Amino acid sequence: MAKGKLTFNENLCKGCGLCVAACPKKILELDKTRLNSKGYHPATCVNPDECIGCAFCATQCPDVVITVERF
Amino acid sequence: MAVVFEPTKGLTDKPFHYCPGCCHGIIHRLVAETLVDNDALETAVGVASVGCTYNSYEYIACDMVQAAHGRAPAVATGIKRNLKDSFVFTYQGDGDLASIGTAEIVHAAARSENITVIFVNNAVYGMTSGQMAPTTLVGQVTTTSPWGRDPSYQGYPINVSEFLSNLAGAAYVERVCVTDYKNIQNAKRAIQKAFNVQKNKLGFSLVEVLSTCPTNWGKEPLAAMDWLKENMEKQYPLGCYKGADITFDADGKYVSGAIPATSNNCVNVGEVKK
Numbered sequence: 001m002a003k004g005k006l007t008f009n010e011n012l013c014k015g016c017g018l019c020v021a022a023c024p025k026k027i028l029e030l031d032k033t034r035l036n037s038k039g040y041h042p043a044t045c046v047n048p049d050e051c052i053g054c055a056f057c058a059t060q061c062p063d064v065v066i067t068v069e070r071f
Numbered sequence: 072m073a074v075v076f077e078p079t080k081g082l083t084d085k086p087f088h089y090c091p092g093c094c095h096g097i098i099h100r101l102v103a104e105t106l107v108d109n110d111a112l113e114t115a116v117g118v119a120s121v122g123c124t125y126n127s128y129e130y131i132a133c134d135m136v137q138a139a140h141g142r143a144p145a146v147a148t149g150i151k152r153n154l155k156d157s158f159v160f161t162y163q164g165d166g167d168l169a170s171i172g173t174a175e176i177v178h179a180a181a182r183s184e185n186i187t188v189i190f191v192n193n194a195v196y197g198m199t200s201g202q203m204a205p206t207t208l209v210g211q212v213t214t215t216s217p218w219g220r221d222p223s224y225q226g227y228p229i230n231v232s233e234f235l236s237n238l239a240g241a242a243y244v245e246r247v248c249v250t251d252y253k254n255i256q257n258a259k260r261a262i263q264k265a266f267n268v269q270k271n272k273l274g275f276s277l278v279e280v281l282s283t284c285p286t287n288w289g290k291e292p293l294a295a296m297d298w299l300k301e302n303m304e305k306q307y308p309l310g311c312y313k314g315a316d317i318t319f320d321a322d323g324k325y326v327s328g329a330i331p332a333t334s335n336n337c338v339n340v341g342e343v344k345k
């Protein structure tokens with residue numbers, strides 16, 4: 001199974017949660033312990049090892065926060 | 072390691088001012104990616120309209136102008152007739168296109184003006200705080216239909232794609248949405264098809280994208296996506312309303328399909344003028 005690696009341009013995130021719902025592996029969450037520079041709880045990956053690099057999250061993101069690599 | 076998704080060069084570095092979860096950002100990106108895919112970023116001209124996306128010219132990295140409310144198709148007409156080799160598109164909301172701009176869009180389609188319209192239907196006037204639009208659903212609560220839209224008082228919603236597709240000048244009209252991965256890929260395909268239609272001088276093309284306005288709908292972004300699927304898609308079924316049979320080869324050259332027979336920019340059926 002392919003593996004993915006995510007990079008978040010975190011201060012662009014508006015905490016909308018669309019990526020969280022789009023992820024088939026259910027490994028994205030809004031980090032309720034932190035705020036980004038805009039004052040939103042940013043999306044974060046809680047289990048990077050499970051990522052398959054499908055880019056469903058990045059494709060759904062309205063604010064172009066996520067870059068996805070696959071290996 | 073291969074990059075499978077990265078920010079497109081078709082967008083500037085300026086962060087979108089749109090509300091969390093608003094589909095405008097996704098739709099901007101699809102337009103921008105299409106310009107890059109077709110190597111058209113340097114030559115394309117976009118026409119921004121009035122609505123939340125009035126300053127989309129700050130985000131999409133091609134040349135853009137901003138038109139008065141509803142007038143984008145008229146402005147695009149002038150640009151396209153002078154810059155025939157440039158891809159010319161408008162980006163318009165439903166308040167802009169289906170209300171104050173009804174005359175412009177109808178006549179641009181009737182003339183088979185060789186432009187592409189990206190029509191973003193979120194069933195409200197988003198920018199001005201959620202008033203009823205011509206596209207507001209029957210029963211939908213807005214700031215100006217606080218008891219829900221009542222057709223006996225406020226009339227029925229306008230199905231823009233359906234009615235424009237009846238005009239002989241409309242070459243390609245399709246309705247899509249961006250609620251999930253599959254639909255986003257499909258929306259991108261539709262925008263690429265519209266690009267090909269214009270490039271081959273086949274005439275007027277319009278892609279209607281059903282969109283959310285979480286803020287004025289009073290819903291969380293995800294709940295707004297669900298509301299769109301459950302309600303908007305019933306009133307506004309997805310699909311191709313004109314030009315479904317138009318095909319292109321791998322280089323984007325017109326191959327077959329019914330197209331408007333005559334118009335100032337267009338061609339005789341089956342024969343593409345250069």
Ligand SMILES: Cc1ncc(C[n+]2csc(CCOP(=O)(O)OP(=O)(O)O)c2C)c(N)n1
Nearest residue numbers: 121122123140164165166167195196197198
């Ligand atoms: C001539 C004129 N009339 C009215 C307005 C006020 N106005 C600004 S945006 C808008 C409606 C925008 O709605 P829509 O096109 O659906 O865009 P959205 O914000 O929903 O994306 C209106 C009526 C204006 N700017 N100019």
Ligand code: SF4
Nearest residue numbers: 023051052054055057
């Ligand atoms: S790339 Fe796919 S698996 Fe990885 S976080 Fe994004 S949606 Fe989930």
Ligand code: SF4
Nearest residue numbers: 013014016017019061
């Ligand atoms: S979709 Fe984008 S903006 Fe929304 S929470 Fe995920 S990363 Fe943040």
Ligand code: SF4
Nearest residue numbers: 089090093123197284
């Ligand atoms: S008001 Fe509605 S359409 Fe405008 S940016 Fe906010 S969510 Fe999007």
Ligand SMILES: [Mg+2]
Nearest residue numbers: 164165195197
């Ligand atoms: Mg609107």
